[in-house]
Amino acid sequence: MSIVVNLDVMMAKRKVSLNELSERVNITPANLSILKTGKAKAIRFSTLELICKELNCQPGDLLEWVDDGLPAE
Amino acid sequence: MRLTTLAVLAIAAYVFMILLSMGDLWEGFKLGLADGQDRAHETHFVYLKTKAGFTHYPDSLVNLKTGHKLPISYDQGQLRTPLTETVNQGFTWLKLLEKLAAFAILFVMVYIPILFFKLMRALSRESVFDRRNIKYMRCIGCALLLFYVCGQTMSLIDYLTLKQQFQFAAYELEWDQADALVLLLGFVVLLFAEVLGRGSSIKEEQDLTI
Numbered sequence: 001m002s003i004v005v006n007l008d009v010m011m012a013k014r015k016v017s018l019n020e021l022s023e024r025v026n027i028t029p030a031n032l033s034i035l036k037t038g039k040a041k042a043i044r045f046s047t048l049e050l051i052c053k054e055l056n057c058q059p060g061d062l063l064e065w066v067d068d069g070l071p072a073e
Numbered sequence: 074m075r076l077t078t079l080a081v082l083a084i085a086a087y088v089f090m091i092l093l094s095m096g097d098l099w100e101g102f103k104l105g106l107a108d109g110q111d112r113a114h115e116t117h118f119v120y121l122k123t124k125a126g127f128t129h130y131p132d133s134l135v136n137l138k139t140g141h142k143l144p145i146s147y148d149q150g151q152l153r154t155p156l157t158e159t160v161n162q163g164f165t166w167l168k169l170l171e172k173l174a175a176f177a178i179l180f181v182m183v184y185i186p187i188l189f190f191k192l193m194r195a196l197s198r199e200s201v202f203d204r205r206n207i208k209y210m211r212c213i214g215c216a217l218l219l220f221y222v223c224g225q226t227m228s229l230i231d232y233l234t235l236k237q238q239f240q241f242a243a244y245e246l247e248w249d250q251a252d253a254l255v256l257l258l259g260f261v262v263l264l265f266a267e268v269l270g271r272g273s274s275i276k277e278e279q280d281l282t283i
Contacts, residue, residue: 031283041281 004064007036010055025050080197087189117152119235120249131243147244171230174223181220188213202269202276210266217259224251 011021018036022029027047034040035047048059055062108116123129123146130144192209200206232248239246 027283034281035283039281040283041278043283047283 002066002068002070004066005035005038005040006062006064007032007051010057010061011036014055014057016055021051021054024054076199076201077197080193084190084193084197087186087193091186113156115154115156117154117235117239118149119152119239120149120232120247121147121241121244122247124243124245129243148247149249152239167230167233171227174226174230177219177223178227181216181223185213185216185220188216202273204273207266207270207273210262210269214259214263214266217255217262221251221253221256221259224255 011018016024018029018032022032025032025047027050035043043063048062051062052059104116108114123131125131127146130146132145132147133142134145135142188209192206192213195201195203195206195209228249228251232246236246
């Protein structure tokens, strides 16, 4: 998929662990891990809002579009 | 809960259907056994059509309750013939094809119930959008289509063979075609497998939405 999730980068910048963030945004570590590793198919606005609020960042800091040359799914 | 109940009811209906056909199966087995032991005679199942149309009754039966002779036309029968009357065509490719079709039908008759029970068991456990269920449904659909094609092939070969051997005054032999409902059911099952496949993709997407 040509949308890259930079959650790990933002977490490293804010020095927050996966478990800590999962507790703060009330998402299971398993689901947060799916998001972090880029396996997620979609993200809800509410989840994005919570993560942005906790990491004090913009959605654009978490999501990035890269041209992989493949057609969109 | 409703899904579980329906799955259990479907299994019960299938078992009931199998039990109903057991009687015919047993009769057929006994006939085959008797035919195998009797080397002088052979039994043929014939499907008939009156030459003059449906409103023509070439035969008659006596009603013992009234003593009246009643006109009747037969649409199928069981012929017992001496083996000497049977035209021996030798081992032709048609006979080979008929045997292959019979084996395929036998295989499908065992394969479909196994897949059906597996599918119903999965559904009774509320596991609907599972890749394995889609596989089961696709296999059942293909097996049903194979069942129809083989059944049709066998009945056509049978019809052609009988036509070479028999000719009757008031009746002509008819090709007893395989049940087209099986063909329709095969396509419907394949269609539902595709629908289930789409549903499964949506569920996977839903599961991976955080």
